[in-house]
Amino acid sequence: MTATESPTEVRPADAPEQAPARAIPDALPLLPEDPPxxxxxxxxxxxxxxxxxxxxxxxxxxxxxxxxxxxxxxxxxxxxxxxxxxxxxxxxxxxxxxxxxxxxxxxxxxxxxxxxxxxxxxxxxxxxxxxxxxxxxxxxxxxxxMDRIPHLGRFRGPDFLHYWEGRRRPGLFRIWPLPWPSALRAASRWALILSLIAMAVVMALAVLLAWLLFRNAEPLEPEPVIPTPTNTSTVTVTPTTPPPAPTTGPTPTTGPSPTPGSPTSGIPTTLPSTSGSPGTGDPGDRF
Missing domain, CATH: 3.30.200.20 (Phosphorylase Kinase; domain 1)
Known part of the structure; x- marks a missing residue:
């Protein structure tokens, strides 16, 4: 090997190849709580x-x-x-x-x-x-x-902590106009359109199947009561027994009828008048 030649690095056959460096993304993905x-x-x-x-x-x-x-x-x-x-x-x-x-x-x-x-x-x-x-x-x-303010004096006591440091969700925000659909890419818009079309086709098939299943169904017994526009319904009730006939005369007595020759046949059925004249009524009431 001459002086101008550089030595060649020899790597063992069983040595693992070094993995390429992992690229760090410029920003982390947004979370669902983040505003779009x-x-x-x-x-x-x-x-x-x-x-x-x-x-x-x-x-x-x-x-x-x-x-x-x-x-x-x-x-x-x-x-x-x-x-x-x-x-x-x-x-x-x-x-x-x-x-x-x-x-x-x-x-x-x-x-x-x-x-x-x-x-x-x-x-x-x-x-x-x-x-x-x-x-x-x-x-x-x-x-x-206030974490970059230089501290004055000696560190004593507990560390300073804001009372709101535990509430780390993004603050309230208002979006107007709404982010849809300008925030969607072309591929997202096509996916949204196709999903809406598929949903409409499924709903149409469901309605068609329901019509085919129930078009020859027998009517319900009894038929449902349909309310009137005034939210009232009319129900017809059929009586099972005829009502009693009305009577205009005096009600007959239900006691046994007297027979001829019985002791009660001569008893008068009318009571003496209590407001009669002096010559009438019970003799014991005279004074």
Missing amino acids: RVGAFWLRGRLGANAAGYLYAASDETGVDAVVAMMTEGSADDAAARDRFVTAVDDLPGEAVLAHNDSDDDDLALWVAIGPIRVADGSSAASDERLIAERRGEEVLSAVL
Whole structure:
């Protein structure tokens, strides 16, 4: 081997091949709890998170990329945390703030879109712009969390903890207009259209089968009562026994009829008058 030749690396036959380095994605996927859209920016993935808020990779309808910093539901309910968020946004350079919501929306979480970010073309300038936007978003959330304030004095006692740090879900948001169907890609739109057509065909087949099964069915006995437009129904009741005939004369007595020669045949059936004249009535009543 001459001096100009370089030694060749010899690898054992049983040595395993090194796996290629795993590519780290630019952003983590969105979770179901994340908003699909904030203002005019569609969110594509998560860039970071802490107790104060989230960083999202986003872009608007025109293709302008941005980094969106949004508060959590816990920090958004704290008036002091909202003030720190607004102050941190005001401290950013004017060209760095692309959009933000109104601080008077007490029922919504505050958010800010930070940019500008050049379209990713593989150049170092585009990567630097995105990195700068991410750092600015982290500074805004750190101002809310107050984790970068230098500590004065000695560390004593328990660590400081915000009362809302346990509520780390994304804050409340409002989407208008609705994200459907502008957020769908062409493939998603075709899949949605085909699924709706399939659902309509299945429903039509179900109706056809029901009609074929019950078209020759016998009517129900008794027939169902159909209510009238006044929500009343008429039911005809057929009596099982005829009603008794009405009588106009006096009701006959039910006692046994006297027979001739019986002791009770001579008893008068009328009572003496109690309001009669002096010559009538019972002799014992005279005085």
